[in-house]
Amino acid sequence: MNIEVVKSLDGVESDSWDALAGGSFYASHAWMAYQERDPASSVRYVLIRDAEKRLVAGVPVYLVDSEASGMYDPARLFPDMPQQNRTLERTVLVGNRRGYANRIPTVEGLAQRQDVIRQLVEAVNLIAAEEADGQAWWLYLNESDAEALSPYASDSLPRLLAADCAIALPGTSFEDYLGSGSSNMRRQVRKDRQAFTAAGYSCSEQPFADCWDDISPLIASHQQHHGEPADPDFIRALMRDQSEATQDTGVVHACHKGGRMVGCTLTYVTTREVTSRAYGFDHRQPADAAEYFELLYYRPMEAAYRTGASRLHLGIGTLQPKIRRGADVFLLWGLRTGTALDDDPGAARAHNSARWQRLAGEMGRAAEKAASPFLTTAL
Template identity: 30%
Template structure:
């Protein structure tokens, strides 16, 4: 979904002229492709590779260059024709990405002088994609950025999901659902273009709750851009009080066999303490997914314990320097130590989060 033309159109509206793609094959029959972004400055701090590396005590090539990936979504995939393996796609794309990094248009967009090397940084890759690029010849070790949660949607619909949680967790979920239903909220299922202003207001409420500056009108305008770019693919649960006051929303996309949670916001002053967040963001989408052939829900980064308690499995997301002469090459031990520290910070003291790590090799870093 985050590599779709609609999503890249949305990213392009935010960074005009800087978002595109590198592909192999012909325009009529592309064989492999991946989004790219020419970076001069980055508004989204989660994508500022320079700060992310230096905060881990690792060397950085500087803040400008060519980024493999788009600057919203925190999930970058290589797309390829079914006749190709992921390894073959990565091997074909790697030299093209390096050539694009050194191209005059990239230098101009990123503001890098002709004599200086242009970094080629891939952001938010999963384990399989990292391994494919490494087998293709990337020498730099991967740097752990975040964990992402995928919640399986088992057979049996909603009841099948509850059974998969085990007794104690399913009791908690049932209690949360009952409290929400008894609170008397009215839930509407809408498209984003029908509720941009309300979604912008609710997202601003959440941002302010956590101490961030927030402009409701700017959020609403961004949602309008997203609704226009995604061409009717947006879906929203909007919860109101009995009097009609909007109190919470969740924006999501159904794409293939996956449901992607994208954004959520709540007017916390209007809530009654009826597990509104968990109902609107997790339970309602999961109930929706079970009847539409969806096999898993992408719950994204952060809030790991809440997601793990609701069946989420946690996978690593990595930064990988694809540059031919990476500043990270040969620093495997330093990077491994930084990755272990990052994972310990992300997991904290939570046994629930540690137990939800999908990769046993990742758990060994703890």
């Protein structure tokens, strides 16, 4: 195996990188290209190639000088963990830095995957030692990758962070999705869709590149409606940058009244999944016709069936509405590699127990399915 570290994906073919992503948009070349634009961080990509120079593994390593999101700041996520005195005010984050859905990108069927992960970790730890405080944080990993990384964690237990949601799309049509669920789910979905149809909206499906400016004020309006900071100019710049970086992967599902767009969902499409990324609505008017579910769930599902994708990725948070519409729930974890510190296993277990109790309460009966032996070892 040959290991290389580069500072941009510009020289890495998108098809080669996407072969490592497992169909996840948040591990894709397009999303990495967008994250490279962040002025508050720089990036190193650790690439591993086999004897035939085929790319078999790779991971982005972000050197973050200023982190605006508490969801990606280890000091705020884990206040009980010891923090080493830093000679450089910089945090090292490994893997997708936005989207709350991380993985260790390797080509499918890689026979020596565990050894390749070890090599990735060694390279990441070297970057962390040279560029920051010697610690590297791997956040929002799926459970199987968290388990694979655990042998290399720096004397600390994995930390439970969140629960991810996705809806499997069996068969070849939306009716097949309905048929796969319970009678309560079918009743809920049909009620949603009947309410939306009765509201008399016209609908569209457009490339993100053609309408990023139109959806920006709607996303800002929805965030403001939920009490989140949302400067319209900032949102507009964000949407423009995302559109330019992700190019033809973005698709917008929108509803219109009186010839004006009033609701939208930005989705991203891979060969395997459709990801609902952002929802927007003009909250100067009522939103009482299941617009959220029509645009964020059902129309992206129908689009996924047309393109052959097999799941709708919905992300973290608001678990019960997703579960009621057929979503499966997957736990997400954070681990640290590099410099070993005196982490308190009791504090880690207390963190995991408290987080699990909260998540399990949100999941209801779905918590039993989401629990696992890996979770048990961390409690």
